Amino acid sequence: MAEFGGFPALGFLVLFSVFASCVVSRTHLITSGTEILDVDSAISKTRDVFSVNSDKVQALKQDVHERNGAVLSFTLHTRLSIRGGADNDYHSLTLARLGRDSVRVEAIQTRVDLASYGVRKADLMPMADSELAEEKLEGPVVSGTSQGSGEYFCRVGIGKPATQAYMVLDTGSDVNWVQCAPCADCYQQADPIFDPDLSSSFSSLNCETQQCKSLEVSECRNNTCLYEVSYGDGSYTVGDFATETITLGGSAAVNNVAIGCGHNNEGLFVAAAGLIGLGGGKLSFPSQINATSFSYCLVDRDSDSASTLDFNSPLPPDAVTAPLRRNSKLDTFYYIDLTGIKVSGELLPLPPTTFQLNANGSGGVILDSGTAVTRLPTAVYASLRDAFKKGTKDLRPAGGVALFDTCYDLRSKKSVEVPTVSFQFSNGKELGLPAKNYMIPVDSSGTFCLAFAPTASSPGIVGNVQQQGTRVSYDLANSLIGFSPSKC
Numbered sequence: 001m002a003e004f005g006g007f008p009a010l011g012f013l014v015l016f017s018v019f020a021s022c023v024v025s026r027t028h029l030i031t032s033g034t035e036i037l038d039v040d041s042a043i044s045k046t047r048d049v050f051s052v053n054s055d056k057v058q059a060l061k062q063d064v065h066e067r068n069g070a071v072l073s074f075t076l077h078t079r080l081s082i083r084g085g086a087d088n089d090y091h092s093l094t095l096a097r098l099g100r101d102s103v104r105v106e107a108i109q110t111r112v113d114l115a116s117y118g119v120r121k122a123d124l125m126p127m128a129d130s131e132l133a134e135e136k137l138e139g140p141v142v143s144g145t146s147q148g149s150g151e152y153f154c155r156v157g158i159g160k161p162a163t164q165a166y167m168v169l170d171t172g173s174d175v176n177w178v179q180c181a182p183c184a185d186c187y188q189q190a191d192p193i194f195d196p197d198l199s200s201s202f203s204s205l206n207c208e209t210q211q212c213k214s215l216e217v218s219e220c221r222n223n224t225c226l227y228e229v230s231y232g233d234g235s236y237t238v239g240d241f242a243t244e245t246i247t248l249g250g251s252a253a254v255n256n257v258a259i260g261c262g263h264n265n266e267g268l269f270v271a272a273a274g275l276i277g278l279g280g281g282k283l284s285f286p287s288q289i290n291a292t293s294f295s296y297c298l299v300d301r302d303s304d305s306a307s308t309l310d311f312n313s314p315l316p317p318d319a320v321t322a323p324l325r326r327n328s329k330l331d332t333f334y335y336i337d338l339t340g341i342k343v344s345g346e347l348l349p350l351p352p353t354t355f356q357l358n359a360n361g362s363g364g365v366i367l368d369s370g371t372a373v374t375r376l377p378t379a380v381y382a383s384l385r386d387a388f389k390k391g392t393k394d395l396r397p398a399g400g401v402a403l404f405d406t407c408y409d410l411r412s413k414k415s416v417e418v419p420t421v422s423f424q425f426s427n428g429k430e431l432g433l434p435a436k437n438y439m440i441p442v443d444s445s446g447t448f449c450l451a452f453a454p455t456a457s458s459p460g461i462v463g464n465v466q467q468q469g470t471r472v473s474y475d476l477a478n479s480l481i482g483f484s485p486s487k488c
Contacts, residue, residue, distance in 0.1 A: 033344035033345045034391070034417040034419060036415055037416050037417075037436060037439050037448070038415050038435075039414055040414045045300070045303070046443070047444050048302070089443070091444070098372070101371060104371055105375055107231060108366065108371070109457040109458065112327070112333070112362070113457065113458075115329040115361050116358075152169045153166040153169060154309050157245075157248070158244060159194065160199055160200045160245050160253075163192070163194050165189070165273035165274070166191065166271060169278065169309060170277060171474075172279060172368050172369070173284075174277040176257065176275065177227075177237050177239070177261070177275055178261065178262065178273050179237075179265050180194050180239060180240075180263055181194065181196070182263065184263050185264045185265065185266060187265060187267070190271045194261075199244065203242055203243050204240055205224075205225045205241045205243060205258065207224070211225075214281075215227050217229070217230075226241065227240075234266075234267065236265070238262060239264065239265075241261070242260075244256075254289055279332035280326060280331045280333065281331050281332050291312055292475075292476055293312060294473075295313060295473035295482075296309045296471070297469070298467050298468050307471075320429050320430070320482065322423075322429060323426055323479060324336065325364065327361050327364065333368070334474060335366055336365050336425070336462060337355075337427075338423055339425060341376075341421070341423060343388055343391070350380060354380060362458050364458070364460070365461065365462060368462065373453050374451070374461060374465070376453070376454060377456075378454040381452055382454065385452070387419070388450055391419030392408065395408045395416060396408060396410075402442075403453045404442065404449035404453070406449060407442070410447070412446070420432060421438050423462075434469065437451070437465060437466050440465060451465045451466070469485065469488060470484060471483075471488060
């Protein structure tokens with residue numbers, strides 16, 4: 001299935017007494033309607049982004065290990081040396097991220113709009129089954145924003161023997177693909193280009209296979225299936241559609257996964273070798289392995305920490321759950337049944353149908369790993385922003401930055417109190433967001449902005465800035481989304 005989407009990405013040991021104290025403190029803050037934002041820590045991270053130790057980065061490519069007896073993880077630092085220093089300060093990096101993010105959001109919304117009118121991409125742009133065990137699979141997830149692409153990456157083994165590569169992790173995509181030799185046109189990536197001739201498990205698909213027929217844009221040449229996936233920013237990948245063995249971290253290998261072998265690729269995939277699609281379509285990785293669930297925890301976008309992508313793992317018992325909805329007109333995206341938003345503990349005055357997913361495929365709220373900043377309908381955003389401003393009258397305002405219109409000059413502060421923000425779901429559950437997930441630095445000088453943005457189009461989108469530091473579980477079997485803070 002072709003995509004319109006762009007790119008598009010922490011265990012502690014503490015004394016029980018300290019932990020208990022923190023719980024009491026956080027409960028008090030939520031009750032009083034404010035959260036503490038650690039300004040010093042956030043600014044420090046913006047400066048550390050550009051501190052790259054190339055020897056350590058090289059060593060981290062090999063660093064895959066077992067944590068807590070089951071979860072596989074590895075650590076990744078920002079690899080700005082690979083990007084060649086395109087952004088030399090945090091403000092420039094922020095503007096670049098937001099620019100790419102706007103392109104992705106526009107592309108997602110366009111795709112949903114077309115689907116609601118019954119139009120597929122194949123109608124607009126023609127192209128220029130295995131039996132898999134339901135075992136628990138795991139792989140590491142790391143922040144990829146320092147690569148200049150704005151996604152999260154997972155370390156994947158491709159073929160037999162496995163060739164290790166960083167792959168974009170994307171819930172807004174279905175087709176898996178990797179750059180392949182020989183390259184007619186390949187962009188620069190962190191690892192060597194995958195050579196299918198060196199893999200004993202690589203097998204091209206013919207045009208009569210179900211996998212080939214499931215592609216939205218394909219072509220048949222000498223009875224070999226060719227694929228094309230193009231994205232909203234003009235990026236694309238074209239090549240042979242095949243089956244291959246995929247290994248996540250140190251988990252058991254999965255055979256016969258349909259994957260694109262891209263010989264002609266271009267776009268904002270900087271450093272990544274390709275993409276693992278986690279969407280709801282037939283060709284996505286979860287669908288192909290018949291996964292009953294998957295989960296990820298997205299580390300701080302400026303962090304050198306790592307977490308995991310897990311398949312067929314149970315929903316944590318303490319997770320805040322929300323109903324998972326699907327769009328009958330478009331199976332790629334996962335919708336969350338959001339019904340309201342609270343600021344400072346007060347529910348915003350919104351009509352009951354504000355976030356409703358309509359029968360024609362319009363409306364609703366998508367939960368997306370590739371979008372950075374949460375987009376809300378214009379009237380909803382205005383209501384949230386105005387309520388937030390009422391609780392920040394003692395903070396010094398700053399000028400807007402790109403799509404952010406609510407910013408503050410916190411350069412003289414070590415920490416500040418800001419209004420709480422939480423999401424309310426149709427099952428009555430509520431998810432409170434940490435302050436650092438909605439008040440974010442946009443430079444290294446102390447300018448922070450409210451990380452929400454308005455959109456005049458549907459659907460709304462909950463982005464990865466709001467998901468950071470939380471294990472997000474997709475219980476596909478029971479149609480639930482689970483949020484487990486600090487379960488990375």
